Amino acid sequence: MAQANHNSPVALIVGVTGMAGVALTEALKKPTALGGPWKVYGVSRRLLPTWFPSSLLDKHITLDTLNMENTCKLLTPLATHITHVFWLAITVNESEELNISCNSKMLSNVLNTLTSAPNSTLCHVSLQTGTKHYMGPIYDSTLASQVIPHEAPFREDYPRLPFPNFYYDLEDIVASYPKSFTYSIHRSSIIIGASSRSIFNGLLTLSVYALVCKHGNYPFRFYGNKYTWEHFWDATDATVLAEQHIWASATEKAKNQAFNCTNGDVFTWKMLWRVLCDVFDVEFVPFEDKEIFNVAEFMKDKGQVWDRFVEENGLYKTKMEEITTFGAANATLKVDFQHVCSMNKSREFGFHGYADTLKSIAPWVERLRQMKILP
Known part of the structure; x- marks a missing residue:
């Protein structure tokens, strides 16, 4: 060797x-x-x-x-x-x-x-x-x-x-x-x-979603299921x-x-959602089990909103599709086991x-x- x-x-x-x-x-x-x-x-x-x-x-x-x-x-x-x-x-x-x-x-x-x-x-x-x-x-x-x-x-x-x-x-x-x-x-x-170059960047995906919700006055809805909302993740x-x-x-x-x-610790998405609401100054929306919310569908026409954020704030040039993974996020948070x-x-x-x-x-x-x- x-x-x-x-x-x-x-x-x-x-x-x-x-x-x-x-x-x-x-x-x-x-x-x-x-x-x-x-x-x-x-x-x-x-x-x-x-x-x-x-x-x-x-x-x-x-x-x-x-x-x-x-x-x-x-x-x-x-x-x-x-x-x-x-x-x-x-x-x-x-x-x-x-x-x-x-x-x-x-x-x-x-x-x-x-x-x-x-x-x-x-x-x-x-x-x-x-x-x-x-x-x-x-x-x-x-x-x-x-x-x-x-x-x-x-x-x-x-x-x-x-x-x-x-x-x-x-x-x-x-x-x-x-x-x-x-x-x-x-x-x-x-x-x-922190990166704009990671394929799966959960925090950046959540951040963009929160900013778009705040900008458009949309409810910041959790996009997983009730099981994930209440059970432990790491x-x-x-x-x-x-x-x-x-x-x-x-x-x-x-x-x-x-x-x-x-x-080395665990959290529920309900706990994490409250933290995200505090960080991005959006209203906490309790989980509603009425219908399955598809965040990928919701976000697919919001690219122009992100383009404006980038332009108006002098941000590093990115496209929303490059830095978020709403499809994967949608699937991941709808599992029925503790992660x-x-x-x-x-x-x-x-x-x-x-x-x-x-x-x-x-x-x-x-x-x-x-x-x-x-x-």
Whole structure:
């Protein structure tokens, strides 16, 4: 196994502009970061947005990792420097089979390039997945109705569900290099953080919805079902997730293990809705079980409202469709099971990061405002 120069670890963050990427970049550059001081290289498909803390990156690489030729060309010269890969990248497609094909190719392209280079210094890969590991392909329209998720709280030692799931394939890929590097798996819940470039950004989706409701004097209705309104869920603060990635990369006991990563508390959507109402100054609307409310339908003609917000407030240029996921949100909040992970394994292995979910909402919204993503 390649032995890295631990005096100067070099992190390659693939997916650096997402919520977890922003938080991980900032966490690695703290003087107190475990295993540091770190050099940080960031990979994203597009150029860095103006809101990204680019001064914290030692190098930025614009790269679509689906392209094997470009991946090899740009990463081979760095293979004698990079000691740690933090895999936060994701591409989402309509079918889970396509998800498996694309995400597996991206990860394999990067790992094959780095490990096949002479004098490769790669010693650890930190892979981020999520709770779909325990729920199955819930966004695949042909499979979602067949899936029976595991019982909550979700535990890392639960067997895999008998359905295709690209998370399973990514885990198998990193485990297939036993002589090249160690790895860790990080299964996050709903991530709360700040970015306009994350595919699933629940907080930004909720924020845009609240702002549109306030602007148009619409009721800020909950778009899930009664079960979700009243039962327990958990979430993952992007800062806690970053801390766990770094902890596992620098802790021998955590190598070649999978860990859930949540804030360590639970909430009901009723509780969270009250917090959102306070943050955005909209009236709290109690849940009404009269009809199923389809937020995707409600929001589909509101793009021009968002365009005006962006223009009038001098915001970072985004389209509402790019930064929200109302279709996925609509589906996710209509499940009939509690979405809660066990954090016992993390605690037993020595990770004690946590956050108060309800208290974390306002600071992250404020961060989105400072970044000029929200008005």
